[in-house]
Amino acid sequence: MSYTYEYPHPAVTADICIFSIREGTLKVLLIQRLIDPFKDSWAIPGGFIKMDEDLAVGAARELEEETGVSGVPLEQLGAYGAPDRDPRERVITVAFMALVPSDQMVLAAATDAADAQWFDMDELPALAFDHATILADARARLADKVTNRVTETAKSAFQFLPQKFTLAQAQAVFETLKGEPLDKRNFRKWIAANWDLVDLKEKTSGGRHRPAALYSVDF
Amino acid sequence: MSYTYEYPHPAVTADICIFSIREGTLKVLLIQRLIDPFKDSWAIPGGFIKMDEDLAVGAARELEEETGVSGVPLEQLGAYGAPDRDPRERVITVAFMALVPSDQMVLAAATDAADAQWFDMDELPALAFDHATILADARARLADKVTNRVTETAKSAFQFLPQKFTLAQAQAVFETLKGEPLDKRNFRKWIAANWDLVDLKEKTSGGRHRPAALYSVDF
DNA sequence: TCAAAAGTGTTCGTTATACACCCATGT
DNA sequence: ACATGGGTGTATAACGAACACTTTTGA
Numbered sequence: 001m002s003y004t005y006e007y008p009h010p011a012v013t014a015d016i017c018i019f020s021i022r023e024g025t026l027k028v029l030l031i032q033r034l035i036d037p038f039k040d041s042w043a044i045p046g047g048f049i050k051m052d053e054d055l056a057v058g059a060a061r062e063l064e065e066e067t068g069v070s071g072v073p074l075e076q077l078g079a080y081g082a083p084d085r086d087p088r089e090r091v092i093t094v095a096f097m098a099l100v101p102s103d104q105m106v107l108a109a110a111t112d113a114a115d116a117q118w119f120d121m122d123e124l125p126a127l128a129f130d131h132a133t134i135l136a137d138a139r140a141r142l143a144d145k146v147t148n149r150v151t152e153t154a155k156s157a158f159q160f161l162p163q164k165f166t167l168a169q170a171q172a173v174f175e176t177l178k179g180e181p182l183d184k185r186n187f188r189k190w191i192a193a194n195w196d197l198v199d200l201k202e203k204t205s206g207g208r209h210r211p212a213a214l215y216s217v218d219f
Numbered sequence: 220m221s222y223t224y225e226y227p228h229p230a231v232t233a234d235i236c237i238f239s240i241r242e243g244t245l246k247v248l249l250i251q252r253l254i255d256p257f258k259d260s261w262a263i264p265g266g267f268i269k270m271d272e273d274l275a276v277g278a279a280r281e282l283e284e285e286t287g288v289s290g291v292p293l294e295q296l297g298a299y300g301a302p303d304r305d306p307r308e309r310v311i312t313v314a315f316m317a318l319v320p321s322d323q324m325v326l327a328a329a330t331d332a333a334d335a336q337w338f339d340m341d342e343l344p345a346l347a348f349d350h351a352t353i354l355a356d357a358r359a360r361l362a363d364k365v366t367n368r369v370t371e372t373a374k375s376a377f378q379f380l381p382q383k384f385t386l387a388q389a390q391a392v393f394e395t396l397k398g399e400p401l402d403k404r405n406f407r408k409w410i411a412a413n414w415d416l417v418d419l420k421e422k423t424s425g426g427r428h429r430p431a432a433l434y435s436v437d438f
Numbered sequence: 439t440c441a442a443a444a445g446t447g448t449t450c451g452t453t454a455t456a457c458a459c460c461c462a463t464g465t
Numbered sequence: 466a467c468a469t470g471g472g473t474g475t476a477t478a479a480c481g482a483a484c485a486c487t488t489t490t491g492a
Contacts, residue, residue, distance in 0.1 A: 004221050008270045009228035012300075012311050051227045051309045055300040079298040079313040081231075081274040090270045092231050092313075094298040168471075185473070186455070193453095209470045210462040387444075404446070405482070428443045429489040 010081075010090035014059035015046030015131065017077070017095065017138035018069060019121075020102035021160045026121045026176050027102070028135065031066050031113035037087045038128035042119070044135060046093065047112060059096045067116040068108030072098040073152065077138055085130045093129075097138040099146075099177070101159035139179075146177040147190075158217050164200055166212035167191065229300075229309035233278035234265030234350065236296070236314065236357035237288060238340075239321035240379045245340045245395050246321070247354060250285050250332035256306045257347035261338070263354060265312065266331060278315045286335040287327030291317040292371065296357055304349045312348075316357040318365075318396070320378035358398075365396040366409075377436055383419055385431035386410065 018029040030042045047062035049055060056074050064070040074096040081092040102118065109116040119125065121139065124132070145153040160173045171187045191197065196218040203211035237248040249261045266281040268274060275293050283289040293315040300311035321337065328335040338344065340358065343351070364372040379392045390406045410416065415437040422430035 002223050002225055003227045004223045005228070005230075006221055007230075007267065008222045009224070010231050010268065010270065011224075011226075012229050012231060048226065049229065049300070049311070051229065052302050054302060055298060055311070076297055078295055079274060081268070081313065083271050083273060092268070092274070092311075094300065094311075166471085183456075184471090185457085188472085189474095190454095207470085208464055209468080210464090210472085212471055385444085402482075402484085403444090404484085407446085409481090426443080427491055428441080429445085429491090431444060 008090075010092050011086075012049045013046050013091055013093040014049055014055055014062055015044050015080075015093045015095050015134060016059050016063045016074065017044055017097040017135055018063065018067075018072065019097070019099045019138075019142055020105075020118065021173060021176050022102060022118055024172060024176065026179070027118035028121055028124075029067055029069065029102075029107075030117060030119050030125070030127075031109060032115040032117075033128060034112050034114040040114070041128040042125045043128035044131045045113065045116070049094075055094050056096065059094070065111040066109065066113040068106055068110070069100070072100045074098050075153075077134070077141065080130060080134055082130065093134075095134045095138065097141065099142060099153060099156045101156075143178050147174060155219060163216055164202065164214040165216070166204060166214060168212060170215075227309075229311050230305075231268045232265050232310055232312040233268055233274055233281055234263050234299075234312045234314050234353060235278050235282045235293065236263055236316040236354055237282065237286075237291065238316070238318045238357075238361055239324075239337065240392060240395050241321055241337055243391065243395065245398070246337040247340055247343075248286055248288065248321075248326075249336060249338050249344070249346075250328060251334040251336075252347060253331050253333040259333070260347040261344045262347035263350045264332065264335070268313075274313050275315065278313070284330040285328065285332040287325060287329070288319070291319045293317050294372075296353070296360065299349055299353055301349065312353075314353045314357065316360065318361065318372060318375045320375075362397050366393060374438060382435055383421065383433040384435070385423060385433060387431060389434075 020027050029045065031045045033039055033041050033043050045063050045066040047066065049058040053061065059074050075098065077095040077097050079092060079094050083090060085091065107116040127135065145151055146157055147154065157173055157177055161169055167188055170191060171182060171184065174187065175182050198216045198218060200214045200216060202214040204214065205211055239246050248264065250264045252258055252260050252262050264282050264285040266285065268277040272280065278293050294317065296314040296316050298311060298313050302309060304310065326335040346354065364370055365376055366373065376392055376396055380388055386407055389410060390401055390403065393406065394401050416434045417437060419433045419435060421433045423433065424430055
């Protein structure tokens with residue numbers, strides 16, 4: 001089957017930057033490409049948009065196909081369309097991003113992906129296409145969104161915490177997302193002022209040091 | 220000549236929201252479509268991206284072809300790709316926006332455009348495709364960008380002022396761009412703090428009322 | 439003298455930032 | 466006793482928002 005047009009058409013893809021926190025560090029979900037170009041290179045997941053699906057829907061589908069990850073709320077980052085960004089043909093990509101919990105997530109590489117793995121944002125491999133640029137843009141946007149206001153993005157930060165958590169644990173999560181250390185007292189003021197924390201009147205135990213108070217959060 | 224692909228490809232367009240101030244009100248540059256679909260409807264200028272040009276370059280080219288407007292710095296707004304947004308075939312558009320002075324600008328409708336005119340943002344005609352949505356997004360972004368920091372977008376606001384201007388004139392420009400009235404004293408504090416105003420030690424004359432001090436701005 | 443626009447400061451609330459010491463526990 | 470992380474308050478600066486009266490001119 002082939003498709004013919006009177007004028008040349010670019011291909012359009014969606015690429016998705018999926019961030020998570022694992023082992024206390026910010027990770028991004030990458031796939032290893034199974035096919036050329038950039039065969040065997042790592043890349044952010046993505047693929048061609050179908051003719052009858054919305055951009056965000058196509059992005060979600062490609063994400064699930066290549067990595068097994070589904071049900072994440074994607075936010076559009078923008079379009080990337082340098083003429084030579086794909087050596088095959090003209091490909092314009094629309095980039096999306098999301099922040100998700102990943103503890104119970106099972107990665108399942110399929111379709112164009114030989115493998116799907118979480119990479120530490122500080123130890124990225126060489127990336128296919130212009131994905132390093134896209135990912136850098138996404139990283140910057142993530143840091144902006146997490147602490148400024150009580151947005152959906154900020155809410156999702158709490159997914160990296162157990163239901164009962166200490167303030168030190170919460171601080172570590174926000175530091176990881178923001179990419180810089182935060183002042184302990186200022187952080188505690190901020191979280192108390194901006195979120196509905198419930199003091200559970202419980203303390204951690206078994207630690208080597210002073211027990212910490214446990215909290216939960218109501219949205 | 221025709222172009223054949225193994226898989227279906229969408230068409231990709233760039234659409235451009237060009238804002239200006241004319242007669243003291245915020246205007247947007249629209250074209251009247253010469254061809255179907257939406258023949259005779261008004262639309263924001265735009266058209267198909269060529270295979271070897273960058274998105275922003277294509278947007279600038281389409282803008283010039285259809286309206287005669289050139290040399291404007293475009294900022295990407297995002298991609299719009301609902302499957303049915305174009306009745307002909309699947310068309311994904313990348314929207315751009317800019318704020319430009321228009322006093323000496325000569326509009327020259329050509330190519331797909333029967334006409335090119337400035338429309339008052341408060342009196343828009345029915346627009347083709349999903350252009351009403353795109354334009355509303357652009358309008359919101361414009362208001363955000365103009366007053367918050369000393370950005371390029373904010374700089375361009377001064378292009379709507381004569382070289383020697385009064386603070387009341389400047390306030391009127393910023394109010395138009397922001398879409399809401401500003402407090403006189405707060406505005407004067409803000410403009411003095413954020414811009415390098417030069418007090419020209421001159422006053423307006425010929426007005427019916429108290430003369431106003433004239434300023435110019437250095438960047 | 440009146441109408442109309444020009445000009446001018448202070449207060450308050452919120453937010454971000456900086457910063458140092460004592461406390462409770464396990465070893 | 467000591468090492469380790471838990472826990473706490475105050476001061477300052479910057480910013481945005483609210484707000485009313487006097488001055489100067491032409492008609």
